[in-house]
Amino acid sequence: PIASIYVAPFEVSTGTEDPSGEIAASLTRIRNLHVTRDDPGIVLPFADPVARQTYTLTGTFDGTSLTLALGGDGDWSERYTIRPGAESRVVRSIASDIAKDLGLRMPGERPDTAVPSAAWAAYLRARNGMANMPSAASLVSIRAQLADVIESARRFPQANAAACRVDLALYRETSEMGYFESAERYCNQALILDRQDPEVHVALGGLYRASGQLDLALSSLELATSLAPFSTAALRELALTLDKRGDFAAAEVKLLKALEIEPNGWRNYHELSGLHFRAVTTHRPRTTTISKWPCCQTTPGRSTTSVRGYSESLIESDANFDSALNRPVTTTMEEP
Known part of the structure; x- marks a missing residue:
């Protein structure tokens, strides 16, 4: 990983749609760049940082003029004009400009495949x-x-x-x-x-x-x-496949990596909780204790309601794993 960009919600005029989501989606196409919409104040205790350099992309948009700035380890800024019907072209141009500024590669797009x-x-x-x-x-x-x-x-x-x-x-x-x-x-x-x-x-x-x-x-x-490498969807699918093959430890590693990348992603907690529950109900060894994770470390003033809600539910599930072994287990439908 070379760099990580947190795309913050943009300041927009009343009645104007925030284009930050579309820009974040386009930035994910840049190789070796981690893009997140998660609050960077949420920290999980992993040994290595996700990336060596971190940036925050902020912007203001009045419906026509979009001003962007990279904070953190960078000082890039630029202004763009977005006219109706040209939004996709401008977004691709923004991603290309940021990739160039960071010295990263933006995959090419043939004119006949432009969406x-x-x-x-x-x-x-x-x-x-x-x-x-x-x-x-x-x-x-x-x-x-x-x-x-x-x-x-x-x-x-x-x-x-x-x-x-x-x-x-x-x-x-x-x-x-x-x-x-x-x-x-x-x-x-x-x-x-x-x-x-x-x-x-x-x-x-x-x-x-x-x-x-x-x-x-x-x-x-x-x-x-x-x-x-930063696709949490790919990591989750890979974990589910490894689990289906019976490789619990490898599946757990992939889900923990997804949590490192996307600590506010509810699907990561959902799949990890399910993985641990299946491990217990099938008498497989479990290598991580969810209740000991300090999942909610924050800097002052930052909200982590979504992370706290999921982590607390997982802690309760973790506490009930042993008692679950003593109850009849109903058969659950697997994928057809």
């Missing part, structure tokens, strides 16, 4: 919906959103990969083979469009795992983590 701004924004909205533990009904709605995105932007590998993951989630919810077959089609199309995009390989790994092809799943997910 229209409206499609990119709709894709980000759908992806945000996927991040919020969606219900089956919400997944159906997100699926329709992504279908519209793909219809308007045929050469959009990330949208096809996201559609694959949504269909896999619906397959797990319903056991309907139609969703699995649709996931295969979306994943194949994503691979045709871009075999070097980490999101594509995260989707492919999930597809292989759902079909029971664990070796192929591991291969795809290890490639995803090598292409995007």
